[in-house]
Each structure stands twice: as C-alpha cells, then as structure tokens.
Amino acid sequence: MKEIKDPKLVQSYLQAHQLETIFNEAIMPYLSLYHCEQGELILSQGEPSKYLYVLVKGKIKIYTTSAEGKTLILSFKSAIEVIGDIEYVQEIDTINTVEAVSSVYMIGVQHTNLKKFTNDFSPFLQFILKIITEKFYLKNNSMSFNLMYPVEVRLASYLLSVTQDDNESLFTGQLSTTSLTDTANLIGTSYRHLNRVIKQFCSDGLMERSKGFILIKDREALKTIAGGNIYE
Amino acid sequence: MKEIKDPKLVQSYLQAHQLETIFNEAIMPYLSLYHCEQGELILSQGEPSKYLYVLVKGKIKIYTTSAEGKTLILSFKSAIEVIGDIEYVQEIDTINTVEAVSSVYMIGVQHTNLKKFTNDFSPFLQFILKIITEKFYLKNNSMSFNLMYPVEVRLASYLLSVTQDDNESLFTGQLSTTSLTDTANLIGTSYRHLNRVIKQFCSDGLMERSKGFILIKDREALKTIAGGNIYE
DNA sequence: CATTATTGAGGACATATGTCCTAACAGAGA
DNA sequence: TCTCTGTTAGGACATATGTCCTCAATAATG
Incomplete structure (x- = not known):
C-alpha cells in the first residue's frame, strides 16, 4: 500500500x-x-x-x-x-x-x-x-x-462479482484457475465440489475450461442462477 | 405490550x-x-x-x-x-x-x-x-x-438457549413439543431432519421424549456438542 | 361407541456436499 | 529425452439433509 x-x-x-x-x-x-x-x-x-x-x-x-x-x-x-x-x-x-x-x-x-x-x-x-x-x-x-441456497447459486454470484470490472463496462469474462482452491474456500465449499459445479456449468454451456482459465460464455444465464447477488 | x-x-x-x-x-x-x-x-x-x-x-x-x-x-x-x-x-x-x-x-x-x-x-x-x-x-x-456446523450442533445450542432462564439459576430442562416445526425453522432445517437429530440425542441419552415434552437429561453433553453457543 | 379428521414420528428415497484416492498431465532436473 | 514430482480434474464412496409418503396415536364428531 x-x-x-x-x-x-x-x-x-x-x-x-x-x-x-x-x-x-x-x-x-x-x-x-x-x-x-x-x-x-x-x-x-x-x-x-x-x-x-x-x-x-x-x-x-x-x-x-x-x-x-x-x-x-x-x-x-x-x-x-x-x-x-x-x-x-x-x-x-x-x-x-x-x-x-x-x-x-x-x-x-x-x-x-x-x-x-x-x-x-x-x-x-x-x-x-x-x-x-x-x-x-x-x-x-x-x-x-x-443458508438457503446451494453452492451452484453462490458460485454463479461469485463469478459475476469477480469477473466484472465496475469502473469500466468491460469485463474479461476470464478467471484464473490458479486459485480455484481459494475460490472454493471463499464461497464456503470444498475444492472437490466446486469442480463438480464448474463441470456442470461447462456442460450446460455457461462457461468453458481451458488451460488455466475459465471463460464465461453465458453471463445472463449466470445472473439467472445467482438471483439476488449477495457478494456485492 | x-x-x-x-x-x-x-x-x-x-x-x-x-x-x-x-x-x-x-x-x-x-x-x-x-x-x-x-x-x-x-x-x-x-x-x-x-x-x-x-x-x-x-x-x-x-x-x-x-x-x-x-x-x-x-x-x-x-x-x-x-x-x-x-x-x-x-x-x-x-x-x-x-x-x-x-x-x-x-x-x-x-x-x-x-x-x-x-x-x-x-x-x-x-x-x-x-x-x-x-x-x-x-x-x-x-x-x-x-455455515460451518451441522444441525446437531445448532440444535444443541438452541436447546441450551431456550431451556435456560438467565434471571434465576433454575431452568426447567423441559421443552414443549407443540412447536417443533417452529424450532426446525428457527435453526434453519426441516422438521424431518430435526426429528432425526432429536431421536439421535434420545438414543444417546441426552434427552427423553415424552407426551408433548422433551426433557433434557445431560446438559453438559449438549454444551460439549454446541461448542461456542451462537444463539446468545 | 364408532368413525373420521388431525397431528406427529418415522421410513424410503433423492440430492447436496464432503473425504479420500487416483489418473493424467505438466514442469524440473538428470 | 526420461524420470521424478507436484498439480489438477475427476471417480468412488460416505454423510448431511431435504422431500414425500405412511402409519399410528389422538382428538373431534356423529
């Protein structure tokens, strides 16, 4: 600082x-x-x-x-x-x-x-x-x-928060995989389960996993899943 | 009022x-x-x-x-x-x-x-x-x-809170069954699961269920399960 | 008293999530 | 290049919890 x-x-x-x-x-x-x-x-x-x-x-x-x-x-x-x-x-x-x-x-x-x-x-x-x-x-x-919503919803919410840059209207839609363990901890679940949900999202076409990155493809669908976004 | x-x-x-x-x-x-x-x-x-x-x-x-x-x-x-x-x-x-x-x-x-x-x-x-x-x-x-603890722990914590009368040192150790549904909602679980956990507690000798009441038998054991009591 | 309605406990099964382990893959050093 | 090692995705299984349904006990009613 x-x-x-x-x-x-x-x-x-x-x-x-x-x-x-x-x-x-x-x-x-x-x-x-x-x-x-x-x-x-x-x-x-x-x-x-x-x-x-x-x-x-x-x-x-x-x-x-x-x-x-x-x-x-x-x-x-x-x-x-x-x-x-x-x-x-x-x-x-x-x-x-x-x-x-x-x-x-x-x-x-x-x-x-x-x-x-x-x-x-x-x-x-x-x-x-x-x-x-x-x-x-x-x-x-x-x-x-x-307490009321499953990891799926929390993850969607999290992804929206992390990949969005408020200041400009552009967002990368990319998320480094390096810290997936951190991410899991952050949304209060295990690494294993996080992977499960990501895989689910991938096969639903919401995102794609490639070398060290996750690319978000369907932001709107994520918003639907997230409902009210708690992490903001 | x-x-x-x-x-x-x-x-x-x-x-x-x-x-x-x-x-x-x-x-x-x-x-x-x-x-x-x-x-x-x-x-x-x-x-x-x-x-x-x-x-x-x-x-x-x-x-x-x-x-x-x-x-x-x-x-x-x-x-x-x-x-x-x-x-x-x-x-x-x-x-x-x-x-x-x-x-x-x-x-x-x-x-x-x-x-x-x-x-x-x-x-x-x-x-x-x-x-x-x-x-x-x-x-x-x-x-x-x-987020971190199972219903078992939350219930123990809840029971300790409800059955204790701070003002005097006496506590009844009895809990009306009438509002078990409420209790379930209160600790954030389903009525079904609450029953499961109560049954567990009963068979472990922590409490007894009788006509419309639950009698707490082993307060200390509950305290052990509850760990830090959040509901206070 | 017999019958019906109500309520509460628990069985059966489904789902969400955790734990442990393994296989595949990538990078580092010999 | 080959081997070793560390990392990451995913398989197998266990556990926590939810949903739906049933059965029995009790209360309400004719």
Whole structure:
C-alpha cells in the first residue's frame, strides 16, 4: 500500500462523494490518500488495527479465516465503503481480511487521531452509523442467502462479482484457475465440489475450461442462477 | 405490550445499567417503560417501525421470515440490548421479528422524539454505535457458525438457549413439543431432519421424549456438542 | 361407541456436499 | 529425452439433509 501525499486529491475525492461534511476541520490534516494494487491485502485478520479507511475508488473483497484454516467470503464492496469501522469502535484487532480486487484508492486516518478530533463530532458518528447499519442489513440478507441456497447459486454470484470490472463496462469474462482452491474456500465449499459445479456449468454451456482459465460464455444465464447477488 | 407509566422506574433502570449518560435531559420525558409477557411479539417483520427499545430485563429472540415462508433464527439477546436501532438509523420498516422469550422489560422511545432531541447528542450516538458494532461482530461469527456446523450442533445450542432462564439459576430442562416445526425453522432445517437429530440425542441419552415434552437429561453433553453457543 | 379428521414420528428415497484416492498431465532436473 | 514430482480434474464412496409418503396415536364428531 502506497501513501499518496496530496491533500488536494484527498479533498477532491471527499467532494466527489459528498464527504466533506462528515469530517471537521481539525481532522483534515490527518487524512491521507492510499493506493493499493490489485490483489494486495489491505487488512489482515488478527493484526492490530490502527487505521480507518474510506474506500473511494475500486473494489475490495472481505473474507474470514476460521481456526481450522477454512476461509469464507463475506462480501465484495465498492465505494463508498468504510474499512476498519468495527475495529475502530470496538477497539479490537482486525476481524476480517480485506483484499483489493481492483486497483483501489482509499482515504485513511489513524484511530488515535480520529478519536482525538472527531469522536464527538456528530456528523461523523452519524455517517459511520449509517454505513454500519447498512452493512448489518446486508449481512442479515447474505446470511439467509448462504443458508438457503446451494453452492451452484453462490458460485454463479461469485463469478459475476469477480469477473466484472465496475469502473469500466468491460469485463474479461476470464478467471484464473490458479486459485480455484481459494475460490472454493471463499464461497464456503470444498475444492472437490466446486469442480463438480464448474463441470456442470461447462456442460450446460455457461462457461468453458481451458488451460488455466475459465471463460464465461453465458453471463445472463449466470445472473439467472445467482438471483439476488449477495457478494456485492 | 403494556406501557408502565412510572418515570422513577425508568430512572432506576437507567441507573442500574449506567445508561443515564447516553440520554440528555431533553429526551427524558419521552422515555417510557414497557412490559411484554413471555411469548409476546415485540416487533413484527415488515411493519413500520416507530419505537426504539432498550431491553433492560428479560430475554428475547430475533428471527426472520423469508419470502417462501421459512423462518430462520438470528439470535437470542438479554439486557443490555437495543431493539429497532437499524430501523431507526436507516429509516426502514422492521427487518426482523422480535419475540419475548421470558417476561421482558424495555425502555421505549419514539423515533421522532429521538431524532428531534438526541440526533446530535454524541453520547447517544456512541452508545448505539457500540451496540450495533457488537451486533455486527456477533452476526459475523454466527454466520460462520451456521455455515460451518451441522444441525446437531445448532440444535444443541438452541436447546441450551431456550431451556435456560438467565434471571434465576433454575431452568426447567423441559421443552414443549407443540412447536417443533417452529424450532426446525428457527435453526434453519426441516422438521424431518430435526426429528432425526432429536431421536439421535434420545438414543444417546441426552434427552427423553415424552407426551408433548422433551426433557433434557445431560446438559453438559449438549454444551460439549454446541461448542461456542451462537444463539446468545 | 364408532368413525373420521388431525397431528406427529418415522421410513424410503433423492440430492447436496464432503473425504479420500487416483489418473493424467505438466514442469524440473538428470 | 526420461524420470521424478507436484498439480489438477475427476471417480468412488460416505454423510448431511431435504422431500414425500405412511402409519399410528389422538382428538373431534356423529
């Protein structure tokens, strides 16, 4: 992660998302812009958390790793989103791993400064309150989704999320096979079963498997299968 | 639900839970105490939400009903807990049904009054922020729990929750059979499978089934099976 | 009291998913 | 090039859970 020391750029991002009002003057000098490459880890589960970030551009995915080493995807998020809010409020270590799915820009600020300058600033409190309740609401839904629908549906949903690049309207429709094991963990199933479902999708003509890649052929059909897309 | 018009009682509950500081003077006249009988619905999913409640005594359960009519238990909660907070912040209809498991006392206040008098009062904002982030954190865990563990474990967990009366140390160890279908829905499985698992538990000597009741015999064994108890 | 309706437990089978193992294939070093 | 080794897809089987149906016990009714 690279810090970009350009207060004007910070300001322009704040303005672009109507965020100027949630921060007071006192905190402004402590806001900074950060950039992450695609694939980079923004936060790692279990690490002490020192920063709160506001995602202003790009796409991230959030996942958790259980004691037994299983990983489970929690969600994909695009701007505007806050990262590290729970940890900030609860004063706990990072609870989930956050990874940049695309190139990502975030406005970051240290917990200590935030506490010092905005802890009593209601617009800020109201802002994260809004964000967190929305997160909670979505999690509510995704939990039901996960409990009620089979892997087939979750995979379709996942594929749609991963192969789409929001910023431009183009998407590759390709998915590297290298990390199929990861993918399995992410949607909460076994590698074996993932393969089964992929094979199913292939023979249904929804996708094709070739040397190290999966090519999505019928995006619409995937959307139909996915129904409501939880991973967004 | 019955309103108890006794400002002094409200004050004493607030004091008992160190809640005086989260409300300002202006809102005080609008706080009122409410009482619910065991089994009574406090909030119903889909209804407009007008009140925010602070649970000060007793135990509640929160569940959701899907479009297809399936119900899924979300959690059990004891004091201190806030009910209707998400709805208050997001200004949406009630998202989950809340039911009194025991006799319940709550301090209630109308959204409109809260908005008018405490919307800029940081101690209050900080308080619900704390509560909601904690909820979020727990939901995070319970989601993993639900995805990772079989019905057996969830049932054990459920039984422990339902048959225990926090307030006193006595518990009945009995569970009415009348609502086994409900129970199945609540832990996210079918009635058929629930029966299977109960039968299993019976033949393992953990419980006994008799005329309309289930009697829990080996609470410790259930605890072992449940591991971390998500429904609390 | 006999008969019918209701309800709850469980049998039979289907499906989703997990575990373990194997075969095919690709890349690395001799 | 040949062999070794690691990786990946898929076979075989086990387990968890869902669906549908039946049977028995109980309650309701004539």
